[in-house]
């Protein structure tokens with residue numbers, strides 16, 4: 001509880017922002033859904049067979065898992081808010097359409113006949129008779145849809161759509177229960193509030209509902225218009241980061257450096273934007289301008305090469321830079337100093353007791369119980385390769401959820417495990433990293449990645465970013481990650497503090 | 508407004524709902540269509556305002572083919588319609604319901620209200636009390652009165668009523684029947700009234716048409732039909748009407764009378780009642796009356812009444 005109030009007071013502004021974003025996405029998706037589904041239902045009142053067909057299609061779409069829809073949409077419309085809204089609309093059409101259609105087609109035929117017999121105009125019949133009589137059903141559909149949209153909109157965060165899902169995702173990624181709680185509770189409260197609001201609107205008359213809707217839309221579009229106008233005055237650079245605390249710290253440093261140097265540039269940050277392939281695609285399509293990438297990741301999963309990955313960091317960087325430029329016309333700036341690669345770690349007490357300094361020293365302790373990340377356990381550049389390179393054997397070797405293995409090590413359930421060099425848990429649990437004397441693990445050094453076209457057009461931004469080249473040691477990064485993911489400080493605060501103490505900023 | 512059906516046929520899929528209906532309804536008539544359930548009354552009625560169209564044949568209103576009207580909505584705005592059980596729009600007030608045709612004709616609001624008030628009062632609903640009620644706040648009888656107001660509001664020349672009172676209790680039904688007769692006199696419209704209830708038909712009709720299995724059985728005044736049913740079906744349909752044994756003509760099938768000889772006869776019309784005969788005998792106690800080609804003596808009346816008293 002203490003954690004939660006702390007978290008709220010520290011991040012209040014941003015949470016509110018995410019809440020607004022969530023509402024905006026949900027409202028836009030719902031309005032679009034209604035604008036599609038309701039006219040469709042009206043047009044199909046007298047075409048029952050076509051109506052049934054639409055119903056079938058809508059229900060089939062609804063059975064597709066939302067993640068699959070998002071996946072299908074990315075190649076078509078990219079990432080960000082738009083595919084999230086499209087997915088939500090696809091989802092919400094079914095309840096809105098089916099209820100509206102049922103409502104409109106199940107009106108007492110005697111009343112419909114009466115309307116016809118009195119010779120009222122088509123408009124009068126629709127607005128004064130059919131829609132009001134179907135309104136309870138229409139609103140029921142709307143309520144189902146809104147609750148669904150607000151719930152599903154949390155997935156928008158997966159593809160950089162923002163909203164409350166960002167906190168849920170962040171909570172899961174960084175094991176931060178406060179963030180998870182905030183995201184989940186707010187989404188649930190929002191859904192209940194929206195449902196109650198619609199229930200309330202159902203009791204007021206149709207004219208007021210329509211007027212209200214128009215006002216909401218006008219305010220919404222007005223706000224969007226003002227924002228767009230403000231953006232046009234400035235140049236906006238979009239910088240995204242992968243999931244987790246470390247990329248968020250890095251992109252906050254980028255932002256601060258760029259904005260300090262270039263008064264007319266606004267940096268729009270998209271933290272926790274998604275996985276490597278999301279970001280890489282986003283960069284290629286121009287949706288984002290810059291994101292921090294690692295040399296090892298470039299060589300292993302982004303560029304095509306039949307060379308083996310060089311184990312010497314500067315050679316790895318040169319190769320990554322060359323291949324990116326050749327294959328994708330992208331520029332990878334000079335990396336920072338720290339390595340965020342695989343490492344092996346043991347308890348500090350054991351390291352002292354058995355004199356363990358490097359991975360090779362593990363040969364002295366075959367009685368150790370080892371547990372590894374499942375990927376690490378299987379990949380040739382993980383445990384199997386390491387075993388051969390150093391000739392290791394352990395008493396027992398098993399796989400373990402990455403999130404659990406540090407705690408298991410700290411509690412003495414296991415004696416050695418793998419991890420990343422900048423993991424904050426190393427500090428948190430007083431662990432000792434063992435040096436990779438043979439340079440078996442591929443080097444992972446972080447650097448800003450951008451399209452060469454962008455780099456050429458913005459030499460001043462490149463200059464700002466290059467101030468980080470060769471800076472930030474592994475232990476400094478570990479410390480910052482510790483502050484963000486364990487101590488739950490804001491990434492922006494931690495980034496700022498680092499830049500100031502290292503004289504990368506003037507103040 | 509004269510309404511004519513000319514050799515009208517209606518088929519649903521292959522089933523014949525109406526067969527060769529030819530029928531004329533005079534202006535200002537209160538005309539009743541009567542027949543058992545499923546006989547085709549509604550089908551026929553709805554052809555007048557084109558809710559239904561003949562498979563073949565024509566429906567003419569003042570010699571104009573209804574299929575040829577240029578604007579069907581406009582055309583329908585001039586025809587009143589009272590449906591079974593009111594069929595008021597549940598989302599509108601009594602006033603809104605009643606003025607729906609006036610609204611469709613773009614009559615200004617104040618004139619709509621004035622007209623609706625006048626009519627509400629005319630059907631026995633205090634307008635101040637009822638104008639702003641919702642339909643679910645009305646009794647069945649009140650709802651049906653509002654239904655009648657709605658049909659009359661636009662001063663239509665023709666009003667169609669499809670079993671409007673079948674769901675009401677006998678007392679309200681009787682009151683509303685009287686109301687229809689009163690309003691018919693007051694507004695002088697042509698009313699076509701559908702019912703399956705022979706008593707209702709006899710009570711209301713200027714003339715009535717008996718329909719069965721989609722075929723017209725007989726058209727005439729209530730007296731004509733009761734006195735001289737055209738066939739077995741019509742006779743049986745009205746068999747329990749009660750009024751039937753009151754006709755002079757019904758004395759003949761009971762076994763009385765002789766072929767007319769032509770001496771000293773006072774001829775009575777086919778639809779003469781027993782009371783007419785009795786009144787005549789009061790004047791001239793020995794008069795022999797002639798009806799059709801039969802004659803009846805005063806003793807026949809006494810014997811017939813003595814006999815029917817026993818069965819009634």
Ligand SMILES: Nc1ncnc2c1ncn2[C@@H]1O[C@H](COP(=O)(O)OP(=O)(O)OP(=O)(O)O)[C@@H](O)[C@H]1O
Pocket residue numbers: 519520524542543544545546547548549550551703
């Ligand atoms: N839309 C339709 N499709 C098929 N058959 C129909 C349709 N409407 C009416 N019918 C048939 O036509 C016949 C006449 O129906 P109609 O409604 O005119 O009877 P009705 O005399 O009004 O009966 P009721 O007194 O029960 O209202 C019935 O046999 C009915 O089943």
Ligand SMILES: [Mg+2]
Pocket residue numbers: 548549550669
């Ligand atoms: Mg009927």
